[in-house]
Amino acid sequence: MAERESVPAPVTVVTGASEGLGPALAYEFARAGHALLLVARGTAALKAAAEKIRGETGVRVGIHSADLATRAGCKSVVAALGRQGLYGEFLVNNAGVGLSGPLAEYEHDALMRLVDLNIRALSDLTRRLLPDMIARDSGGILNVASLAGFMPGPYQAAYFASKAYVISLSEALAHELALTNVRVSVFAPGPLATRFHERIGSQSAFYLRFQGVESVEQVARTAYAHFMRGRRVIVPGVVNTLSAALQRVTPHTLLVPFAAWLLKLREESAHV
Ligand SMILES: NC(=O)c1ccc[n+]([C@@H]2O[C@H](COP(=O)([O-])OP(=O)(O)OC[C@H]3O[C@@H](n4cnc5c(N)ncnc54)[C@H](OP(=O)(O)O)[C@@H]3O)[C@@H](O)[C@H]2O)c1
Numbered sequence: 001m002a003e004r005e006s007v008p009a010p011v012t013v014v015t016g017a018s019e020g021l022g023p024a025l026a027y028e029f030a031r032a033g034h035a036l037l038l039v040a041r042g043t044a045a046l047k048a049a050a051e052k053i054r055g056e057t058g059v060r061v062g063i064h065s066a067d068l069a070t071r072a073g074c075k076s077v078v079a080a081l082g083r084q085g086l087y088g089e090f091l092v093n094n095a096g097v098g099l100s101g102p103l104a105e106y107e108h109d110a111l112m113r114l115v116d117l118n119i120r121a122l123s124d125l126t127r128r129l130l131p132d133m134i135a136r137d138s139g140g141i142l143n144v145a146s147l148a149g150f151m152p153g154p155y156q157a158a159y160f161a162s163k164a165y166v167i168s169l170s171e172a173l174a175h176e177l178a179l180t181n182v183r184v185s186v187f188a189p190g191p192l193a194t195r196f197h198e199r200i201g202s203q204s205a206f207y208l209r210f211q212g213v214e215s216v217e218q219v220a221r222t223a224y225a226h227f228m229r230g231r232r233v234i235v236p237g238v239v240n241t242l243s244a245a246l247q248r249v250t251p252h253t254l255l256v257p258f259a260a261w262l263l264k265l266r267e268e269s270a271h272v
Contacts, residue, residue, distance in 0.1 A: 008087040010139075011035045011060075013077065015068055015125065016095030018045035020194035021144065023053065024216035025092050028224035030057040037062045037086060039077055040095065062086070068095050068121040069113045078128050088129040089139040093122040093166075096144060098159040100202040101265060111158055118162035123169065130173075133182045140183035142227045143170045147190045147240055150247035154260035156202070163188075167233070174232040183230050187223045190240045192216055207262040211239075 012029040016022040017038035026036050030053050038053075038061060040046050046063040054061045064080040066073040081088060096118045099106050126141055133139040145166035153160030170186035177184055193213040197203055214237065222236040235244045247255060 006085055008081075008085055009035065010089035011037045011062070011081070011086045012090040012092060013037045013039060013081070013088045013125075013129070014092040014094060015039045015121070016144075017092075018042050018049050020196060021189075021192060021216045021220065022092075022094045023049040024220035025094055025142070025144075025223060026061075027053050027056070027217075028220050029090065029092070030059045030061065032224070032228075033059060034090065035060040035062075035086075037064055037077075037081065037084070037088075039064045039066055039068065041065060041067050068125070069116040071120075071124065074121050074124040074128065077125060087132060089133070089136075091125060091129045091139075091141045092144070093125060093141065094144040095121065096162070098156060098196060098200040098202075100156050100159075100200045100205065100263070102155065103157045106158070114158050114162060118159070119165050122166060126169075126173070130182070134177070134180060137181045140185070140227070141170075141173075142223065143184070143186045145170070145186050145188045147188050147235070147244055147247070149186075149188055150244050151259055152252065152256050153263055154256065155205070155263040155265065156200075159200075160259075171232060183227065185223075185227045185230075185232055185234055187219075187227070187234045187236075188240075188244065189219045189223075189236050190214060190243065192219065202263070202265065204266040205263050206266070210262060211243075 012034045014022055014026040017026050018040035038046050038050055043065045050061040050063050066076045097114050099114055143166050145163040148160040149163030149167040167186050170184055174184040191211050191213045193215055219236040223234055226234040235241045
């Protein structure tokens with residue numbers, strides 16, 4: 001007798017899910033009953049995040065360790081889904097890195113890694129998982145950008161530009177899919193309380209004092225709720241919403257010097 005083929009089970013694939021915003025977004029999907037596949041490089045941190053979410057929600061949480069800044073890493077996500085008998089119902093493209101300081105002084109490989117992760121991996125995973133979502137006429141993609149994506153950002157130039165790409169791609173894609181049941185949203189929070197700023201050495205820049213940081217749990221809740229309601233551009237909070245609107249209408253002759261003032265690293269407090 002022929003063996004019965006097992007039907008793949010749906011999961012939400014969350015990238016950058018080992019720490020920071022990723023686990024908080026993953027938790028929101030899990031809380032609503034979605035099984036998860038958490039992706040990042042660090043296996044130990046992924047396991048810890050998975051155990052915590054599983055313990056709190058009872059949903060199935062798998063992990064996959066991959067360097068998404070490589071083409072092979074992105075490809076391996078699809079292979080992992082296949083091996084585990086899963087398909088990507090939802091994709092949360094959250095993994096991202098930043099760099100601060102004058103672009104000419106960046107380590108060359110670090111700049112290429114930023115482009116590879118923030119732009120190439122997000123596009124790659126979208127292209128790999130989207131056709132199946134369209135074929136099923138369900139599911140969707142939540143791309144994580146930033147308020148940074150609404151303006152050029154001197155001293156974080158490549159990071160801001162990468163997030164502008166994410167916003168542009170997501171809005172265009174949402175339009176392309178408007179007549180389907182596949183939703184695409186872009187999430188653009190302001191500064192968050194994660195290790196991101198410490199990692200890029202930007203603690204001395206004025207933007208953190210000017211804007212303050214928000215908790216990942218709070219913004220993740222907003223992201224999930226609005227994604228499920230089908231909002232295309234999700235900016236959490238009144239202040240951030242106003243800020244995004246202002247960034248969109250302010251002439252760049254004024255906006256870019258202001259952004260430079262916010263983002264420039266201040267020598268006197270660089271080692272705080
Ligand atoms: N923090 C903020 O203020 C802020 C504001 C707006 C938007 N965002 C955006 O939110 C997203 C998450 O930021 P975050 O603050 O949570 O950052 P984070 O705390 O630095 O966490 C980054 C996550 O991405 C993973 N990651 C990094 N490089 C990777 C790679 N090559 N392959 C696979 N995974 C990788 C990290 O795990 P491994 O190191 O183990 O791989 C980690 O899970 C990013 O897209 C960021 O641009 C952040």
